[in-house]
Amino acid sequence: MTPTSAARQSTLRSSNLALVLRTVCAGGPLSRADVAVRTGTTRATAARLVDDLVAGRLLDEGERLTPPRRGRPATPLLPGARVGALGLQVDAGLLAARVLDLRGRVVAEHVEDDDLVGSDPARTLARLGALTADLVAGLPAGLRLAGAGLALPGLVDGDLLLRAPNLGWTDVPAPDLLAAQLPGGLRPVVGNEADLAARTVADTAPGRPGPLRDFLYLSGQIGIGGAAVLGGRVLTGSAGWAGEVGHVCVDPDGPACRCGSTGCLEQYAGRHALLAAAGLPLDTPPAEVVARAGELPVRRALDAAADALGVALAGVVNVLDLPVVVLGGHLAALADVLRPGLEELLGRRVLSARWRRPTVLAVTGPPAAGATGAALQALDAVVADPVAWLP
Amino acid sequence: MTPTSAARQSTLRSSNLALVLRTVCAGGPLSRADVAVRTGTTRATAARLVDDLVAGRLLDEGERLTPPRRGRPATPLLPGARVGALGLQVDAGLLAARVLDLRGRVVAEHVEDDDLVGSDPARTLARLGALTADLVAGLPAGLRLAGAGLALPGLVDGDLLLRAPNLGWTDVPAPDLLAAQLPGGLRPVVGNEADLAARTVADTAPGRPGPLRDFLYLSGQIGIGGAAVLGGRVLTGSAGWAGEVGHVCVDPDGPACRCGSTGCLEQYAGRHALLAAAGLPLDTPPAEVVARAGELPVRRALDAAADALGVALAGVVNVLDLPVVVLGGHLAALADVLRPGLEELLGRRVLSARWRRPTVLAVTGPPAAGATGAALQALDAVVADPVAWLP
Numbered sequence: 001m002t003p004t005s006a007a008r009q010s011t012l013r014s015s016n017l018a019l020v021l022r023t024v025c026a027g028g029p030l031s032r033a034d035v036a037v038r039t040g041t042t043r044a045t046a047a048r049l050v051d052d053l054v055a056g057r058l059l060d061e062g063e064r065l066t067p068p069r070r071g072r073p074a075t076p077l078l079p080g081a082r083v084g085a086l087g088l089q090v091d092a093g094l095l096a097a098r099v100l101d102l103r104g105r106v107v108a109e110h111v112e113d114d115d116l117v118g119s120d121p122a123r124t125l126a127r128l129g130a131l132t133a134d135l136v137a138g139l140p141a142g143l144r145l146a147g148a149g150l151a152l153p154g155l156v157d158g159d160l161l162l163r164a165p166n167l168g169w170t171d172v173p174a175p176d177l178l179a180a181q182l183p184g185g186l187r188p189v190v191g192n193e194a195d196l197a198a199r200t201v202a203d204t205a206p207g208r209p210g211p212l213r214d215f216l217y218l219s220g221q222i223g224i225g226g227a228a229v230l231g232g233r234v235l236t237g238s239a240g241w242a243g244e245v246g247h248v249c250v251d252p253d254g255p256a257c258r259c260g261s262t263g264c265l266e267q268y269a270g271r272h273a274l275l276a277a278a279g280l281p282l283d284t285p286p287a288e289v290v291a292r293a294g295e296l297p298v299r300r301a302l303d304a305a306a307d308a309l310g311v312a313l314a315g316v317v318n319v320l321d322l323p324v325v326v327l328g329g330h331l332a333a334l335a336d337v338l339r340p341g342l343e344e345l346l347g348r349r350v351l352s353a354r355w356r357r358p359t360v361l362a363v364t365g366p367p368a369a370g371a372t373g374a375a376l377q378a379l380d381a382v383v384a385d386p387v388a389w390l391p
Numbered sequence: 392m393t394p395t396s397a398a399r400q401s402t403l404r405s406s407n408l409a410l411v412l413r414t415v416c417a418g419g420p421l422s423r424a425d426v427a428v429r430t431g432t433t434r435a436t437a438a439r440l441v442d443d444l445v446a447g448r449l450l451d452e453g454e455r456l457t458p459p460r461r462g463r464p465a466t467p468l469l470p471g472a473r474v475g476a477l478g479l480q481v482d483a484g485l486l487a488a489r490v491l492d493l494r495g496r497v498v499a500e501h502v503e504d505d506d507l508v509g510s511d512p513a514r515t516l517a518r519l520g521a522l523t524a525d526l527v528a529g530l531p532a533g534l535r536l537a538g539a540g541l542a543l544p545g546l547v548d549g550d551l552l553l554r555a556p557n558l559g560w561t562d563v564p565a566p567d568l569l570a571a572q573l574p575g576g577l578r579p580v581v582g583n584e585a586d587l588a589a590r591t592v593a594d595t596a597p598g599r600p601g602p603l604r605d606f607l608y609l610s611g612q613i614g615i616g617g618a619a620v621l622g623g624r625v626l627t628g629s630a631g632w633a634g635e636v637g638h639v640c641v642d643p644d645g646p647a648c649r650c651g652s653t654g655c656l657e658q659y660a661g662r663h664a665l666l667a668a669a670g671l672p673l674d675t676p677p678a679e680v681v682a683r684a685g686e687l688p689v690r691r692a693l694d695a696a697a698d699a700l701g702v703a704l705a706g707v708v709n710v711l712d713l714p715v716v717v718l719g720g721h722l723a724a725l726a727d728v729l730r731p732g733l734e735e736l737l738g739r740r741v742l743s744a745r746w747r748r749p750t751v752l753a754v755t756g757p758p759a760a761g762a763t764g765a766a767l768q769a770l771d772a773v774v775a776d777p778v779a780w781l782p
Binding site: 155157162163165214226228230235236237238239240241242243244245247248249250251252259260261307311312314315316318319320321322323348349351352354355356 | 546548553554556605617619621626627628629630631632633634635636638639640641642643650651652698702703705706707709710711712713714739740742743745746747
């Protein structure tokens with residue numbers, strides 16, 4: 001079938017609007033003239049598209065800059081600060097709700113540490129719903145929520161959390177248990193916590209790629225999640241279940257894991273496992289672990305964690321050929337004490353290390369990177385299809 | 392810059408020729424009318440493009456079929472049988488040269504088993520060059536070689552084989568050592584053996600996708616190579632070094648590997664390691680291993696191989712989320728005795744196994760699948776850009 005001319009025009013407008021918004025998100029602030037050059041459109045077309053996006057609040061006009069030499073002052077365009085998205089997270093150690101705007105800035109957030117291992121899914125999600133409702137009620141007037149996402153530490157299938165070993169949850173219809181309490185019929189899109197947290201490393205704001213494009217992200221929580229990022233995109237696998245680095249076997253004769261297997265990486269380098277091995281209380285902050293790294297039991301636990309990380313990550317790098325490993329969560333806070341042992345093992349166990357030894361980086365940021373990633377994902381959907389958000 | 396109208400016409404013709412050839416390769420035999428329908432072009436345009444491809448021998452016309460009812464008889468179109476490519480392979484256990492035509496059929500081949508562990512690269516490649524020259528000299532008159540590929544069991548960087556642990560080769564400029572002896576200035580494109588072998592599973596002939604699109608391919612040789620295939624494409628990684636499943640660590644305290652690490656999968660399930668553990672001569676054929684699987688030392692070696700495969704592959708599936716594992720090489724021949732233990736471990740160690748337990752398949756075919764894949768890759772280049780091969 002040939003689309004009608006009107007339909008074609010409308011499709012063309014949609015994709016041009018998306019191109020302009022993406023261009024400003026990726027490289028803003030830009031003037032209308034910059035937008036015309038970078039999108040390869042005429043000045044008149046660019047200006048018309050920009051005006052539509054400004055009218056719909058997806059772009060903001062900043063203060064006019066007086067040009068350094070002569071010429072007309074240009075109005076800088078920025079992603080809209082009055083369009084936001086809600087990112088939620090349940091982890092075995094925390095509940096979080098965070099609102100990001102299109103510039104990637106945190107507008108509001110509420111993060112509660114708690115031990116949620118073995119918690120009741122309905123009760124925990126109701127708590128998250130209630131604290132989210134409070135957070136949303138306090139948002140600045142005029143901020144429009146364009147979507148919501150929910151990061152969960154396990155296998156997800158559409159709306160269903162199939163299994164989160166560390167929460168002890170199985171077959172939980174999470175959005176159903178949340179949506180009733182969320183304002184305005186917002187229904188969160190569910191994603192894997194580490195996949196979403198990895199987006200916060202790949203992109204520094206909605207539609208704005210960061211410098212790392214190929215890396216393995218490791219989310220250090222009570223368990224360990226992971227995500228491989230190739231060309232800036234999270235490798236999701238055939239059913240969306242990729243990245244479960246925490247359950248790579250490090251020693252078949254190792255300790256039992258909550259997943260039913262034995263010797264999984266998270267039994268050595270997960271937060272609880274590491275603290276238990278070090279003889280420290282399970283709520284010891286990472287900074288204290290680092291401070292006490294000279295004590296023998298702590299040193300031994302850290303060495304065992306570094307060894308396990310080295311064996312598991314060398315395997316992942318051998319299979320995926322990624323040049324960078326990014327440590328997140330508690331592993332980022334422990335990076336300085338883990339790195340020497342980890343890098344030594346990667347150098348020895350990665351087949352290509354003689355030509356390119358993997359680099360180990362740490363990203364320290366606010367807790368609950370999964371919530372940030374969930375909001376980013378919802379905002380990416382706006383950037384990809386802005387026409388749906390215009391009047 | 393705007394391309395000239397003539398340049399645009401020429402680009403359009405190239406991409407239309409590619410579309411027609413790809414359509415026949417993927418779904419032939421087809422009539423000119425079928426081609427018009429499937430490519431969405433007019434009958435006249437389709438017929439003209441087909442005629443050009445027939446003139447250049449990239450398509451052949453088969454015998455006219457009398458239609459079952461009335462109507463004009465249609466001429467079936469097939470990929471050209473007089474266009475071929477050369478696939479070469481050096482493995483620690485064999486040398487191979489094979490010529491495939493555009494229909495994916497073997498036109499000629501020469502495979503020599505030999506123990507090439509620690510062999511001299513220049514001498515071995517000269518041998519391969521000489522046997523290839525003989526093979527090419529005996530090809531049917533009128534067969535045109537459109538390209539060549541060389542499969543090597545290690546890390547490749549452009550033209551250079553960086554490292555092949557089982558051959559004991561490092562930094563070998565393989566095409567330079569071969570090209571002098573190859574006819575007509577053919578210079579082979581170098582690729583990793585398992586990556587190329589995996590193509591023979593993903594595609595059944597040049598441009599003809601097979602039924603499996605997402606799988607992990609395991610190449611059982613003296614060592615073990617691997618390739619993850621996602622959506623029909625081999626995952627190459629950021630530098631082309633992905634898929635080294637043979638060097639995933641199964642037990643950090645395990646035996647030393649040629650790669651410098653310890654406890655690598657291939658030290659349990661590689662052909663030599665398995666035969667040595669079973670107390671059998673290193674040239675024992677897999678069928679004999681299967682026949683003697685009831686003998687205790689053989690049984691133990693097979694169990695250890697299945698356990699090692701289970702631990703390593705569960706890790707890969709946890710990270711990549713692939714629904715199928717395809718065993719190739721000697722592992723395919725041993726599949727029936729390895730599968731029970733392997734599947735049991737995958738069921739226990741793969742986090743998502745309750746929802747989808749990975750399927751283990753075996754592909755038994757002629758030896759040296761890497762050579763076939765190298766020829767396929769060269770022919771895929773013809774299918775992708777046929778205009779370069781037309782008069």
